[in-house]
Amino acid sequence: MHSSRFTPLLRRLIAAAASASIAHAAVASADETGRSLGLSLARDGRCDAALAVLVPLRGGPGGDAELERLTGECALREKRFDLAIEALEAALKLEPGADGLDLRLAEAYYHAGRLADAEAALERAAPGDAARPEHLLYSGLVAFDRGDTARAVDRLEAAVATRDPGIEPLASFQLARAKARADDGEGARAGFGRVVEGWSGTAWADQAARALTALDEESAVPVWASAELGFEADDNALIRGRGVGRPDEVSGQSDVRGYWFVDTGALWLRHAPWSAGTALRYGGSENRRIERFNTHAPGATLWLDRALAWQGSALRLQYDVDAAWIGADTRGDDPFLVSHLWSTSLFKPWQSIGATTSLSASLGLDDYGYRRRGLDVPDVGLPGACSPCSPDGIDEIGATNRDGFGPILSVVHRQSLPQPPISGFLLPWIEGGYRWQLYVSQGREYDHQRHQIELGAGIRLPLAIDFSIRGRYAYVPYANASVFPDPKDELAAVNAGPDTAYFLDGSARREHETNVRIALQRAFGRHVLVSARWSRTRNRSTADVFDYTRDLVGVSVRLGWGG
Known part of the structure; x- marks a missing residue:
C-alpha cells in the first residue's frame, strides 16, 4: 500500500484541526x-x-x-x-x-x-x-x-x-x-425632618413626611371602635341532643337570628417598651322564634404589653371579664354567666420565614347564675309516687352546679407560604394550634379536661376575597358519669310504671368534638368588611343528651373606625 493514498485525508484532518484551533482561539x-x-x-x-x-x-x-x-x-x-x-x-x-x-x-x-x-x-x-x-x-x-x-x-x-x-x-x-x-419622639421627628430637608423631592423625603404625620397622629391617645351586624341560620338552636324532646312551646329546633357586636378601645399607655390599653364590648342576638335564647353580653378587656429584646417578641398580661344574660326579658335577673380570664401570652415573630408563634397560659373562673330547680328528680323509694324516678342518692341540683375554675395552656403557630404560580392568588398561609384545659366545677357533672387541636389555611382569591378554612378536633374526658339519663332509658322507666328508677351509665362521660368552618371576607376600603361563613359542629358523647350536630350559616357587615 502507498502512503500517497492517505495524503488527501491527512490534509483534511490537518485543515479541520487548524480550523478548530482558530475557532477556539476566537x-x-x-x-x-x-x-x-x-x-x-x-x-x-x-x-x-x-x-x-x-x-x-x-x-x-x-x-x-x-x-x-x-x-x-x-x-x-x-x-x-x-x-x-x-x-x-x-x-x-x-x-x-x-x-x-x-x-x-x-x-x-x-x-x-x-x-x-x-x-x-x-x-x-x-x-x-x-x-x-x-x-x-x-x-x-x-x-x-x-x-x-x-x-x-x-x-x-x-x-x-x-x-x-x-x-x-x-x-x-x-x-x-x-x-x-424607643419612644424618643423628639429624636425621631428631628431625624425624619433631616431626611425631608436634605433629600427633598425624593421618595425617601416623601416617606419621611408621612412618618412625621403619623408621629403627630400617634401623640394623641389612639382610640378605635367597630360595629358588626349579621344574620345566622341555625339548624339546632336548642343544641338538642340525641333523642331529646322539645319544650311544648317550641315548634322546632332550628331558628334564624339577628346579632350585633360593638366594641371600642383605647391605647392609653405608650412608653417603650411598655404599652397598655382597655377595650369595651357589647354583643347580643334576637331569635325569630325561640326568644328564650335571646342574648345580651357585655364585656371588657385590660392589657399590658412589654416589648422584649429577644428578636421582636412581646409579652402580654391580660384580664377579660364577660357577662351574659339569656332570655326574652332579662331585666332585673342575675346574669346567666359571669366569666373571668387572666392570661399571660408570649408572641414571637419569625421574620425571616414570615411566621408568628404565640404561647399562652391562662386561668379562668366561671360563675353561673341560672336556676336549676327544674332539674331535680325525686329519688326512687322516697314517699310519694314518681315517674320516672332517679336512682337513690343522685343530687341533680348539686351535681349540675357548673361554677368552677381551671388553667388553660395553648400554643398557636401561623406561617406564610410561598406565592402560588397562579395569577390572582395571593398571601397563602397555614396555622396550627394545641389547647389544653382543666375545669374543676363545684358539681361533679362538669369536671373535665379538654385536649384540642386546630388547623387552618387561607389565601386571597381574585377580586381581593379572603378565603379561610379551619378544622378543630377536641377530646373531652369527664371525671365522672353523667347524672342525665339517656332519653330511651328515661322512657323505659316511665313505661315500666310508677316508682321505677331510670338507668344511669356508671362510666365517666367521654366526648369527641369536631368542627369545620369556612369563611369568605371582602374588605371595601379601610372601614368596611363583609363576611359570609358556614360551620358544622359534631359532638359525639357517651351521654345522649350531649350528643348533637349543629350547622350555622351567616353573613355580616362590620364597620371600623380608627386604630
Missing part, C-alpha cells in the same frame, strides 16, 4: 473581550449593561473571583438580591477572606430577608470592617428587625455620624424609625 478571545468590557462597565457603575455581559460568562473553568465579585456588587445595586448572593458566595469560595466580601454578602442577605445569614456575615466581617459605615448601618438594621431597639439606635447613630453619603438617606431614615420605637 471564542477565547471573544470571552476575554466580553469579560474586559463587562468588568469595565461594572467599575463605571453601569450595572444594568454590565450584568448583561457578565452573567453569561459566570461559571467558567476554574472560576473567576473578580468577575463573580463585580457581578454580585452590580446585582446588589440593581436589587437583584438572589443573583447577588449567588455571585458573592461564589467569589468568597474562590477567594476566602477577600476584603469587603462578607460585608457585601451581609447587605445582600439582609435585603433578601435572610437575617440569620446577614448576622453571621457581619460577624465574619467585623474584625476588619466593624468601623466601616456599611457595617454600622447593616448591624443597626439587623438589630432593628430583631427587636433590639437599643443596639439599633447605637449602631445607626454611629453610621450617621460617619457622614458617608453612600449610606444616606437610608441611615438617617432608619435611625429616626429606631428612635420612634
